[in-house]
Amino acid sequence: YHFICSHVRNGTFDLLYCPTDKNVADTFMKALAHPRLQKLRTRMGLACARGGV
Template structure:
């Protein structure tokens, strides 16, 4: 077996075993709902704002005036 693909086989078997033992449950997540995209892709503004809201992150501009110093 090629050394560079060995880690892929280990991960696959680890996940397969965890599924069979009921330790983890894999749930389908549509591409449209992949919140990790905000960290890995350049996105249009509306898509970025949608994912940011799903993460519960607020714009710094929305905080303006919310704290008095």
């Protein structure tokens, strides 16, 4: 938290709002319904390992 705040104050980092429906980090933070999980997984460029080559 303090690291980020320091860099925002210094102008090194610029924070942008990301609406929850586009936030791929939710994949790792929340229990998601399967369709939402699939959508976010695709946005990250990941594929299901089961049944694929």
